Amino acid sequence: MRDCGIATPSASLAAIPLVRAMTDDPPFGRVALAALRVLPPETAHGLALQALRRGLVAPAHGTDDPALATTVWGLDFPNPIGLAAGFDKDAVALRPLLGRGFGFVEVGTVTPAPQPGNPRPRLFRLGLDDAVINRMGFNNRGMAAMADRLENRPAQGIVGVNIGPNRSFQDPVADFEVGIAGLGGLADYLVINISSPNTPGLRGFQDKDRLVSVIAAARRARAAPAPLLVKIAPDLEADARRDIAEIARGQAIDGLIVSNTTTARPTGLRSPARAEAGGLSGRPLFVPSTRLLGEIYVLTEGRIPLIGVGGIGSGADAYAKIRAGASLVQLYTALTYHGLGLVARIKAELAGLVARDGFTSVGQAVGADHKPGGGPPDDGI
Numbered sequence: 001m002r003d004c005g006i007a008t009p010s011a012s013l014a015a016i017p018l019v020r021a022m023t024d025d026p027p028f029g030r031v032a033l034a035a036l037r038v039l040p041p042e043t044a045h046g047l048a049l050q051a052l053r054r055g056l057v058a059p060a061h062g063t064d065d066p067a068l069a070t071t072v073w074g075l076d077f078p079n080p081i082g083l084a085a086g087f088d089k090d091a092v093a094l095r096p097l098l099g100r101g102f103g104f105v106e107v108g109t110v111t112p113a114p115q116p117g118n119p120r121p122r123l124f125r126l127g128l129d130d131a132v133i134n135r136m137g138f139n140n141r142g143m144a145a146m147a148d149r150l151e152n153r154p155a156q157g158i159v160g161v162n163i164g165p166n167r168s169f170q171d172p173v174a175d176f177e178v179g180i181a182g183l184g185g186l187a188d189y190l191v192i193n194i195s196s197p198n199t200p201g202l203r204g205f206q207d208k209d210r211l212v213s214v215i216a217a218a219r220r221a222r223a224a225p226a227p228l229l230v231k232i233a234p235d236l237e238a239d240a241r242r243d244i245a246e247i248a249r250g251q252a253i254d255g256l257i258v259s260n261t262t263t264a265r266p267t268g269l270r271s272p273a274r275a276e277a278g279g280l281s282g283r284p285l286f287v288p289s290t291r292l293l294g295e296i297y298v299l300t301e302g303r304i305p306l307i308g309v310g311g312i313g314s315g316a317d318a319y320a321k322i323r324a325g326a327s328l329v330q331l332y333t334a335l336t337y338h339g340l341g342l343v344a345r346i347k348a349e350l351a352g353l354v355a356r357d358g359f360t361s362v363g364q365a366v367g368a369d370h371k372p373g374g375g376p377p378d379d380g381i
Helices: 016-023 027-036 041-053 096-099 145-151 174-187 204-205 208-221 238-249 283-299 315-324 334-339 341-356
Strands: 071-072 075-077 082-083 104-110 125-126 129-134 159-164 189-193 228-232 255-258 279-282 306-309 326-329
Touching: 041 096, 041 125, 041 204, 082 341, 096 104, 096 204, 104 145, 104 189, 129 283, 129 334, 145 159, 145 174, 145 315, 159 174, 159 238, 174 189, 174 208, 189 208, 204 208, 228 238, 238 255, 255 283, 279 283, 279 334, 283 306, 283 315, 306 315, 315 341, 326 334, 334 341
Parallel strands: 082 104, 082 326, 104 159, 159 189, 189 228, 228 255, 255 306, 306 326
Antiparallel strands: 071 075, 125 129, 129 279
16 A cells, blocks of 8 residues: 555554554553654555554543534535545545544545556655645545445544546546546535646646636536535636636635635744745645635635644634634644644634634634624734
């Protein structure tokens, strides 16, 4: 499983310290996380999936605060905190991930045919910046393998599928059609990924005419009326942002994910790997992605549900995204540094912030920064 980032069965014992780190189980969590950082990041990620698959990670305890429950696209989410695409590319650990307290899990990116991705090394920790750079290149086992797993997915839990074209695509629109036709009936929502910086030419499909053609093909290919979302880049020019909002307002799509990783390198990055090629995620992405989120919310007049992604590491971060316009949020990079115990902490903090501001449900806070009487904008946004 060299190319898919999954550890071999012999790695299961080595995964035990990682389990402690992932669940933030004192007194082992901090020590184990520090020890894991001497491993190559892709190796550590593979061990994490192996631990989850083998049932070595205990489910989260407790129940969600009722104020965190929300309904989007007619789907009832127990809380708005989701796992972003990229962690479980092949849907191998759905049951344990849903059991760790996420309100939903997005798998993929999956392509019609299996592909190994870009040469290694292709994943880099920026520990001094709470960030990661990746140039994975859609490494995955392909649509057929994922379909087998999704057919046996847990009955409970909301699962989205993130779909992309193969690197060697001759007709990327056809690749999106194939993926959506094959997996649409197995997903609670579908995501068209046209914003990864690691597949040459892919971001060109954010251009208006090409995006319209992709969306039209995807809508034709859906085997079931699963909501159709588009994941956009944080590096869009103003004209492209307006075009995408116009397309969304025209109800060609059901939602947007804001945003993917960035090719920009903000000043002030301190980690040695900061110059590596690929997409930057984590703390440095928080401000620009949240600013874009707020702009897209205004441009779409609050009529299109948005998923906010980028730099979330606390309940305050999640709340800032929600007030900026996100109906749901996702995280991934922060788990690298804080373990899966972070999910429960974010939910507890978020529930407290919702109550502090006088909201009885998290849905009432969506877009509050843009509404009269919604309160002052959060610092840094």
